[in-house]
Amino acid sequence: MLDTFQKHLGTNLNMLHDSRLLLAISGGLDSVVLAHLCHHLNLKVSLAHCNFNLRGDESDADENFVLQLAEDLDMEVFIESFDTETYAKEEGLSIQMAARELRYTWFHELAEQLNFDYILTAHHADDNLETFLINLTRGTGLEGLTGIPEMAGNIVRPLLPFSRETLEVYAIGQGMSWREDSSNASTKYLRNKLRHDIIPVLKQMNPQLLQNFQTTISNLQDSQDLIDDSVVRIQKKFTKVEDDQIKLDVHKLKKLSNPKAYLYQLLKDFNFTAWTDVVNLLDAQSGKHVFSSTHRLLKDRDFLLLSEIDWETEAQPISIEENEKEIAVPFGTLTFDKVDAISETAPNISYVDTEKLIFPLTLRKWEEGDVFYPLGMTGKKKLSKYFKDEKFSLIEKEQVWILESAGDVVWVVGKRADDRFKVTENTTNILKIEVQ
Structure with missing residues (x-):
């Protein structure tokens, strides 16, 4: 594999030979193999490892493994520890998305501060197939089916042509050791379910699956290139900047x-x-x-x-028609779904009686003098008094938006619903409003 890897770099990624490289390493098979390959080719590589503190002693053991690997390969290593769960909660993200944001932000900061030319990740052909299938199942355009790019800015993925099986055979043959992430065995995540349950069946049906997939990806990328050329021509004819x-x-x-x-x-x-x-x-x-x-x-x-739009200085009211399903707003996306019953409850979700609404609804910043009827209470309350009782900071108050119907507050978005629009036993049409 070393010879094939060397030829791949020489043909497609020759610039890596004369560059300072930061290799994202988890301690798993893929990144360990990449570290060894780079070491054998005498590339100028430093390692960067994230401890997300999600698996207790196992996370710390991964960190210690990477430290030892760096010593064995005589490589510089950077370690960063994250409170991933707190970050995910504060930013309203899944644990997976929070970890992704944290690591890539840190990688880019390291690269900029220490003058690394490229960041290497160990994505391989099986990762590419998984991403393709994830996008396919969720619905996507052609771009979502063109796979993981080998280069995106200063991110480079030199293992994309190689299968996980190839990496494992090479690692075993070279007597390498690596860490296994216990969370990868769980099939509660879509990627893991595809990896463990779906893709093995597809490979059993067609042993040439990965090779054929890579051919398909190449064809789709060619099609995307044709589309991009066509769009450039249309852009020149149909658009102008003023x-x-x-x-x-x-x-x-x-x-x-x-x-x-x-x-x-x-x-x-x-x-x-x-x-x-x-x-x-x-x-x-x-x-x-x-x-x-x-x-x-x-x-x-x-x-x-x-x-x-500069949302900090320009927060104009947004009109929402009755048939709206999804609308982008300054704080994310607001979705509207007709449901049969109240199911999950959370601060970012409000259920209202559709028949009590008068469209179009209006989404706007709160103003002094606004009043509403807090859900579960009798009587009205000024929003300013509500903020004071809830001990809102000045910044928190500045970020509050309200959804209103014909001048009446329906929802202090993400905070408190209005009692007048609540779902009751007599409600026949329920509208679920959610901030994503």
């Missing part, structure tokens, strides 16, 4: 064979999620708009105007 806005010509877009596809390609980098609403703007009246977490797309006569 006064910090991007203007898209509505009439020209509507003449295309598939306006929806082109709108997606033109706007995919601006964090929009409500694509049906984006397409509907082509035929909407002037003044209608769609928000992403970072941008506003406004219909203005013959153009769609795209502009960046």
